[in-house]
Amino acid sequence: MTKSPLLPSILLVGCGKMGGAMLEGWLAHGLAPSVIMDRHLPELPAPHRVVRTLDAIPAEFKPDVILLAVKPQKANGVLAELAPRFPNATLLSVMAGRTIASLLKAYRVGHAAASPIIIRSMPNTPSALGAGMSGLYAPPEASEKQKKQCEQLLSAVGETVWVAQEGLIDSVAAISGSGPAYVFLLAELLEQAGVEQGLDAKTARTLARGTIYGAGQMLHQLPTDAAELRRNVTSPGGTTEAALKVLMASDAWPQAVSTAISAAVNRAKELAS
Ligand SMILES: NC(=O)c1ccc[n+]([C@@H]2O[C@H](COP(=O)([O-])OP(=O)(O)OC[C@H]3O[C@@H](n4cnc5c(N)ncnc54)[C@H](OP(=O)(O)O)[C@@H]3O)[C@@H](O)[C@H]2O)c1
Numbered sequence: 074m075t076k077s078p079l080l081p082s083i084l085l086v087g088c089g090k091m092g093g094a095m096l097e098g099w100l101a102h103g104l105a106p107s108v109i110m111d112r113h114l115p116e117l118p119a120p121h122r123v124v125r126t127l128d129a130i131p132a133e134f135k136p137d138v139i140l141l142a143v144k145p146q147k148a149n150g151v152l153a154e155l156a157p158r159f160p161n162a163t164l165l166s167v168m169a170g171r172t173i174a175s176l177l178k179a180y181r182v183g184h185a186a187a188s189p190i191i192i193r194s195m196p197n198t199p200s201a202l203g204a205g206m207s208g209l210y211a212p213p214e215a216s217e218k219q220k221k222q223c224e225q226l227l228s229a230v231g232e233t234v235w236v237a238q239e240g241l242i243d244s245v246a247a248i249s250g251s252g253p254a255y256v257f258l259l260a261e262l263l264e265q266a267g268v269e270q271g272l273d274a275k276t277a278r279t280l281a282r283g284t285i286y287g288a289g290q291m292l293h294q295l296p297t298d299a300a301e302l303r304r305n306v307t308s309p310g311g312t313t314e315a316a317l318k319v320l321m322a323s324d325a326w327p328q329a330v331s332t333a334i335s336a337a338v339n340r341a342k343e344l345a346s
Pocket of ligand 1: 086087088089090091092093110111112113125126141142143144145147151167168169170195196197198250251
């Protein structure tokens with residue numbers, strides 16, 4: 074892999090599934106000396122440092138970006154603790170549903186005059202393999218430098234798109250943040266159906282995974298619309314058409330996917346309140 078220039082230095086707060094996925098990608102790309110605050114992560118090789126609490130962060134450490142990757146409902150305490158130490162920080166939140174206003178309010182509990190710039194992003198776990206998909210939103214007061222640093226971090230682990238309104242981050246969360254889970258579910262269901270049709274479990278698993286990989290590669294590498302790729306596999310009167318008639322019935326996948334995405338967006342809005 075070609076090494077891109079050194080990424081900005083970060084204080085990563087919370088290194089679980091999502092923080093850990095991004096960290097793997099950043100370490101592979103060359104991250105400026107950074108501090109990771111997490112209760113469980115083992116030590117990392119120098120120049121990076123893992124700490125369990127804020128007090129253990131070296132006094133001289135001034136991160137370019139503080140990345141918030143704890144569970145949304147666990148963030149308030151740590152935000153209030155960060156504020157006196159980093160009152161004017163660039164904060165990049167990957168937390169689902171937490172609005173800039175709610176994060177700022179929690180920050181100011183720790184330091185009433187704190188004035189951080191808060192940029193929101195919604196990455197996904199394929200970031201661990203450099204195949205992430207992230208949406209970003211920056212408020213108008215964010216500088217070009219702050220936006221660039223946040224984008225650099227996320228584009229080091231995959232593709233990025235900017236959205237023009239903060240509310241659209243909930244839509245990004247529902248499509249690409251949670252999206253890998255929908256694809257994994259499809260893999261599970263294809264495997265199960267293969268076994269029902271007489272294949273042994275190992276063969277069904279290989280077929281399901283290989284197919285999703287191959288179709289993903291076609292979507293990634295070809296400019297063709299998904300609908301046209303689908304039509305290209307569908308001969309009139311053939312087997313694919315028989316299956317798609319079931320899946321594409323208006324009360325089947327079209328309705329299920331639309332209802333599922335609405336449920337995810339609504340949940341993100343509930344988390345915000
Ligand atoms: N998972 C995804 O696919 C995904 C996708 C997009 C965005 N996100 C967002 O990413 C955020 C993190 O999700 P996750 O699934 O990665 O959660 P997670 O696996 O629970 O990771 C959070 C980590 O932070 C640690 N932590 C929490 N508070 C801490 C503190 N004050 N000091 C030190 N360590 C602390 C947690 O330890 P404890 O377990 O001991 O609390 C845990 O190790 C969420 O806000 C979520 O909305 C996740």
